Amino acid sequence: MIEKTLSHPDNCEPVAFTQEELGWLPWLEPLSADELTDRHWAGLVDASRAKSPYFLLLARDPEVLEARTKTDKDIFYNTSSGLPRAERELAATATSRFNGCIFCASVHSRFATVHSKRGEEIQRLLDEGVDADIDRRWNAIIEASTALTATPLVSDDGLVEGLQRAGLDDLEIVDVINGAAFFNWANRLMLSLGEPTFPVKSA
Structure with a gap:
């Protein structure tokens, strides 16, 4: 466990998942x-x-x-093949929502909205959690991302089969796995090093 060396007693941490841009305060000196x-x-x-x-x-x-x-x-940026950017961001958003990383979920939900133009459905994922029913393809991506994130791991052959049934090809499946696996690690790193904050509003 990392011992905090910086404290932020006046910080009012956001407690709801949001697409709003948030700030982040470190517990260790950058x-x-x-x-x-x-x-x-x-x-x-x-x-x-x-x-x-x-x-x-x-x-x-x-x-x-x-x-x-x-x-x-x-x-996330090498989209010449495989998943479109929006669904890579969806995988990161689902992983962050499942892990409870409000900051990462805010960042990647905004990207998912920008690239998919489906902001209401992205917000439903944030509001309702990873069990939100959106559509077959997105549900499969969210389910797979969550399975890869769970501790202990709950993914099995059915994860890939579910993505295939939802219409994803092999390269798209690799992108789901990469996006979820990377953010499973990135969430844990960010959650152990600091805390989210609402940004200061300019006058």
């Missing part, structure tokens, strides 16, 4: 932008991530962060 060396910038991959306290914290181990970021980008 690097400051002034401390970043060429090695850290390489680890961030995307310079804009230096604005995020989460990535500035992970930049303390820049080689691991670089591998993590490149894996993330390949899973």
Whole structure:
């Protein structure tokens, strides 16, 4: 268990799943932008991530962060084949909803809405949980993502068969597995390092 070194007694953590943009407060001291060396910038991959306290914290181990970021980008942005972006984001949203990661669910539900134009159904997943009945294909993606996330693992051959019956081909199934597996790990990392917060509203 990680011992908190930073506390945020005045933070009012969001308790409901939302597509609203949230902030995040670390429990461990992140690097400051002034401390970043060429090695850290390489680890961030995307310079804009230096604005995020989460990535500035992970930049303390820049080689691991670089591998993590490149894996993330390949899973969600390399859409020349396999699942469309919206359903990759759906898998991440379902995983985050099941794991209770309000911050990650907010990020990926927004992406799922942008790319699918099905915001009401995405919100229903957030409101009702992973048992929400949407449609055959999305239900199968949500069910598979949840099965891959559960501890102990509950996935079996039926998981793949369910996705096949819903019309997914082999490459699409690999993308569901990648998206859910990556966020199963990413949720646990984020949940152990800090807490979500409502962003400060500009006047």
